[in-house]
Amino acid sequence: MATLDDVARRAGVSTATASRIINGSSKPVSAALRDRVEAAVVDLHYVPNAHARLLARSERTAVGVIVHDVSDPYFAEITRGLQRVATADGRLVIICNSYRDPARELDYVELLRGHQVAAMVLAGSGYHDPVFARSLRGTLRAYELGGGRVAVIGRHARTGDAVVPDNEPGGYLAGEHLYTLGHREIAVIAGPRNLTTTTDRLAGLRRAARTHRRPPPKVVYADFDRDSGESATAALLAAHPRVTAIAALNDSMAVGALAHLRGVDRRISVIGFDDMPIARDVTPALTTIRLPLSDMGALAMSLALAAPSPEPRVERIPAELIQRESTFPPR
Amino acid sequence: MATLDDVARRAGVSTATASRIINGSSKPVSAALRDRVEAAVVDLHYVPNAHARLLARSERTAVGVIVHDVSDPYFAEITRGLQRVATADGRLVIICNSYRDPARELDYVELLRGHQVAAMVLAGSGYHDPVFARSLRGTLRAYELGGGRVAVIGRHARTGDAVVPDNEPGGYLAGEHLYTLGHREIAVIAGPRNLTTTTDRLAGLRRAARTHRRPPPKVVYADFDRDSGESATAALLAAHPRVTAIAALNDSMAVGALAHLRGVDRRISVIGFDDMPIARDVTPALTTIRLPLSDMGALAMSLALAAPSPEPRVERIPAELIQRESTFPPR
DNA sequence: ACCTCCCAGGTAAGCGCTTTCCTGGGAAAG
DNA sequence: CTTTCCCAGGAAAGCGCTTACCTGGGAGGT
Numbered sequence: 001m002a003t004l005d006d007v008a009r010r011a012g013v014s015t016a017t018a019s020r021i022i023n024g025s026s027k028p029v030s031a032a033l034r035d036r037v038e039a040a041v042v043d044l045h046y047v048p049n050a051h052a053r054l055l056a057r058s059e060r061t062a063v064g065v066i067v068h069d070v071s072d073p074y075f076a077e078i079t080r081g082l083q084r085v086a087t088a089d090g091r092l093v094i095i096c097n098s099y100r101d102p103a104r105e106l107d108y109v110e111l112l113r114g115h116q117v118a119a120m121v122l123a124g125s126g127y128h129d130p131v132f133a134r135s136l137r138g139t140l141r142a143y144e145l146g147g148g149r150v151a152v153i154g155r156h157a158r159t160g161d162a163v164v165p166d167n168e169p170g171g172y173l174a175g176e177h178l179y180t181l182g183h184r185e186i187a188v189i190a191g192p193r194n195l196t197t198t199t200d201r202l203a204g205l206r207r208a209a210r211t212h213r214r215p216p217p218k219v220v221y222a223d224f225d226r227d228s229g230e231s232a233t234a235a236l237l238a239a240h241p242r243v244t245a246i247a248a249l250n251d252s253m254a255v256g257a258l259a260h261l262r263g264v265d266r267r268i269s270v271i272g273f274d275d276m277p278i279a280r281d282v283t284p285a286l287t288t289i290r291l292p293l294s295d296m297g298a299l300a301m302s303l304a305l306a307a308p309s310p311e312p313r314v315e316r317i318p319a320e321l322i323q324r325e326s327t328f329p330p331r
Numbered sequence: 332m333a334t335l336d337d338v339a340r341r342a343g344v345s346t347a348t349a350s351r352i353i354n355g356s357s358k359p360v361s362a363a364l365r366d367r368v369e370a371a372v373v374d375l376h377y378v379p380n381a382h383a384r385l386l387a388r389s390e391r392t393a394v395g396v397i398v399h400d401v402s403d404p405y406f407a408e409i410t411r412g413l414q415r416v417a418t419a420d421g422r423l424v425i426i427c428n429s430y431r432d433p434a435r436e437l438d439y440v441e442l443l444r445g446h447q448v449a450a451m452v453l454a455g456s457g458y459h460d461p462v463f464a465r466s467l468r469g470t471l472r473a474y475e476l477g478g479g480r481v482a483v484i485g486r487h488a489r490t491g492d493a494v495v496p497d498n499e500p501g502g503y504l505a506g507e508h509l510y511t512l513g514h515r516e517i518a519v520i521a522g523p524r525n526l527t528t529t530t531d532r533l534a535g536l537r538r539a540a541r542t543h544r545r546p547p548p549k550v551v552y553a554d555f556d557r558d559s560g561e562s563a564t565a566a567l568l569a570a571h572p573r574v575t576a577i578a579a580l581n582d583s584m585a586v587g588a589l590a591h592l593r594g595v596d597r598r599i600s601v602i603g604f605d606d607m608p609i610a611r612d613v614t615p616a617l618t619t620i621r622l623p624l625s626d627m628g629a630l631a632m633s634l635a636l637a638a639p640s641p642e643p644r645v646e647r648i649p650a651e652l653i654q655r656e657s658t659f660p661p662r
Numbered sequence: 663a664c665c666t667c668c669c670a671g672g673t674a675a676g677c678g679c680t681t682t683c684c685t686g687g688g689a690a691a692g
Numbered sequence: 693c694t695t696t697c698c699c700a701g702g703a704a705a706g707c708g709c710t711t712a713c714c715t716g717g718g719a720g721g722t
Contacts, residue, residue, distance in 0.1 A: 001444075001477035003708055014672045019710060027711095028670070045473030050445040051382040052708035055677045070426070071407035080402040083428060092442065095401075095426050097414060111423065113332075114381040142376030146332035226608070255612050277557070281586050283614025334678055345702045350680060358681095359700070383678035386707045 002044035010044065011036040022048065054116060060147075062092040063304065064112035064120035068100045072225070073276045074250065074293065078123050078153065081297025089305055091118070098124060100192065102132040109139050119149035119304035123297065125197035126156035133157035144308075151304035153296055155196040161303040163296050163315040167197055170289040170319030171204020172211075174247045174271050177287070177321055179212040182329045183245040183269065187218040189232045189257060191249045201249045201273060218243065222253055229253025233260040237268075244330035245269035251276040254286055258326065269327040284325035291319055333375035341375065342367040353379065385447060391478075393423040394635065395443035395451040399431045403556070404607045405581065405624065409454050409484065412628025420636055422449070429455060431523065433463040440470050450480035450635035454628065456528035457487035464488035475639075482635035484627055486527040492634040494627050494646040498528055501620040501650030502535020503542075505578045505602050508618070508652055510543040513660045514576040514600065518549040520563045520588060522580045532580045532604060549574065553584055560584025564591040568599075575661035576600035582607040585617055589657065600658040615656035622650055 008018040013033055020027050021037040040046070054060070063086050067075040079095065086093045094112065098105040105124070112120050120143075127133070137158050140150055144160075151161040178186050188205055191198040202219065209216050218240045222232035229248055233256065236243065246268060248254035254272030261268055272279060275290035296317055303313055339349040344364055351358050352368040371377070385391070394417050398406040410426065417424045425443065429436040436455070443451050451474075458464070468489050471481055475491075482492040509517050519536050522529040533550065540547050549571050553563035560579055564587065567574065577599060579585035585603030592599055603610060606621035627648055634644055 001447075004710095005708075015709080016673075016711075017671060020671090023710080025711090030670070033671085045470065047441050047445045049386075049447060049708050050442075051385045051447060052677090053445075053710075054382045055380070055386060055679085056708080056710040058677070069411075070401050071404075071411040073402075073404065073407075076402035076404075076407055080400075087428075092425070092427075094423070096423075097418075110378050111381075114378045114384075116332075116380060116382060139376065226612075259612060278609050278612065281557075281590060281609065282612050335680095336678075346679080347681075347702060347704095348700090351701090354680080356681090361700070364701085380678050383707090384680075386709085387678075387680040389707070 002046045007040045007046050010040040060116045060118040062117045064094045064117040066096045066098055066108050066122050068124040069097050070095055074274055077293035078297035081294035082301045085298045085301040102127050102129055113143050121300045121304050122152045125154045125195040128194050149304050151300045153300045159312050161313045163300045165291050165317040166319040167200035168204040171201035172208045173321045174289050175205040175208025178245045185242045186245045187236050187243045189229055189248040189253050190219050190221045191224040193221055224250050226252045226256040229256025230260045233257040247271050250274050251279050251288055255282055258282055271327050275322055287324045287327040288322050289319045290322045333377045338371045338377050341371040391447045391449040393448045395425045395448040397427045397429055397439050397453050399455040400428050401426055405605055408624035409628035412625035413632045416629045416632040433458050433460055444474050452631045452635050453483045456485045456526040459525050480635050482631045484631045490643050492644045494631045496622050496648040497650040498531035499535040502532035503539045504652045505620050506536040506539025509576045516573045517576045518567050518574045520560055520579040520584050521550050521552045522555040524552055555581050557583045557587040560587025561591045564588040578602050581605050582610050586613055589613055602658050606653055618655045618658040619653050620650045621653045
């Protein structure tokens with residue numbers, strides 16, 4: 001690859017001058033030299049080495065994002081928001097998929113730190129894992145001490161800038177909706193046990209049961225994806241024949257539940273969580289608890305990019321019930 | 332941030348020794364020094380500066396990916412495949428969204444080049460735009476001359492390693508399916524005109540019409556997303572009342588078409604393209620032309636990571652008709 | 663005609679690493 | 693007790709940039 005040196009030599013100037021021209025420095029340069037350098041750049045297809053540049057200046061410009069999996073629609077939506085504000089700020093974003101593995105998440109934080117990102121946002125749920133939480137806090141602290149900025153989405157064992165969705169209230173809303181429709185026996189398809197998202201949404205559902213003086217809902221744990229939602233539904237209906245409504249802790253699993261129900265002859269309500277784009281296109285259209293995913297991403301990125309504040313900023317994101325056709329009174 | 336110098340000083344060794352220990356160099360080092368350095372690394376939360384490291388070694392390790400939009404399920408699937416093989420190879424992948432803007436795509440190629448990526452894969456459709464094609468070819472050539480590797484997905488105006496899906500044959504399959512069912516008057520909801528994907532799929536549909544001795548299908552152009560598919564359907568039905576079947580050039584638009592149809596009282600067949608995950612969960616379940624998206628991504632990344640071959644490698648990906656419930660004979 | 667001043671342009675010192683090459687001292691050999 | 697060899701460890705030269713600082717010569721002033 002052509003280097004700045006090559007360009008300078010070809011244009012017959014020093015690297016300093018070439019650099020100034022290429023970067024549009026404020027230092028005045030004669031038009032003749034400028035033309036020669038620009039011509040050399042084109043001829044040589046010169047592109048500055050980003051690493052050398054980052055080393056030389058010490059401003060950091062890229063930002064990092066750690067999600068569980070970008071190809072999961074939930075994170076795809078959040079990422080869309082993150083990207084929107086990062087790009088508007090002229091920043092490259094590096095996306096890392098942790099696939100819900102705390103160890104990998106930690107590795108990625110280190111990797112991003114090594115890449116000198118200006119900020120990072122952790123967009124996945126928090127984990128119930130004290131050991132992991134300690135290491136994460138340590139690494140993140142070191143990063144922040146070095147001038148890095150971080151924002152998280154969701155409830156993490158860490159104080160700092162965060163956008164935290166109303167998972168517990170959202171769960172409550174879901175439960176309340178079902179009980180109000182007249183369901184007496186409901187079941188929950190939960191996500192992985194070690195995620196705070198699961199815990200919180202479930203807690204809301206349980207609170208709704210208490211408020212409505214019903215026994216706690218039956219719970220079956222699945223993996224937050226469609227297929228495990230589908231099989232969990234099968235297991236659940238077999239084990240608890242009296243259940244008339246199912247609350248899935250995210251829309252993917254709710255879609256799986258719907259798929260299973262399509263094949264069996266039982267009229268069971270299903271409510272999801274998140275309001276992902278598919279929700280309105282499945283049949284019956286999915287009743288769900290909406291979270292403004294893309295806005296949450298945008299907000300998190302704004303926090304991460306904003307000047308650090310002495311007080312941690314915590315933005316609560318309200319959840320909202322979206323009634324469609326997948327919930328109805330029991331017969 | 333702590334530097335290697337800090338670590339070396341704290342451990343009372345030279346930076347050379349510290350570097351060797353940290354990188355597990357083959358050079359033997361006494362256990363005592365090793366322990367001191369490792370302790371210093373932990374104490375200081377030291378993480379090597381990736382940029383400095385890249386400058387010093389000259390091996391490039393990251394890879395770049397340019398897609399139209401990761402949050403579009405089509406690209407999400409492809410990206411999943413790309414990531415799978417890149418991660419297995421221990422590489423960081425940098426994802427860039429061009430949002431179907433050729434200029435932005437060009438910018439990203441330069442950016443990735445600047446970041447010294449070992450390889451890049453262009454995962455979006457090609458464009459019909461000779462000027463753009465020329466610049467792209469130039470930049471890519473310069474990149475490859477510098478030792479960079481590139482692979483593309485789809486038909487691009489460029490010779491080189493590529494995985495190219497059977498878009499034309501797929502379009503033909505879609506048309507054939509519809510004509511065989513007995514439809515005589517069909518319409519297609521196409522994607523943006525400047526994409527080769529649109530052209531190719533459409534060409535297949537037209538060929539099917541000729542083969543079946545039918546007039547060419549009515550065409551309306553939309554944006555490859557759900558909402559524009561929905562409104563295109565409305566426009567189309569108004570303009571061409573005799574149409575009994577619609578072929579959408581991707582599943583997102585097909586889903587939009589289905590959504591519109593749900594609201595009107597007309598029994599019209601819809602066939603999609605791609606077989607995205609949602610296809611089986613909409614109602615009626617979407618008949619579509621399947622492309623193994625995730626495998627295509629994986630394959631493209633393998634090509635990009637493999638040693639360069641003198642002959643360009645072109646992998647054709649067959650398309651397959653998946654019959655579900657959204658297509659049926661006209662009444 | 664001579665001295666300042668100014669400014670376009672160059673010189674060179676890093677940025678944080680890796681790695682080649684060199685060094686000095688102990689072990690082995692005589 | 694020397695001499696040779698070997699090897700752990702260090703010095704230093706870059707990698708490709710940016711930028712503070714320096715320089716030389718023309719313009720302006722007296």
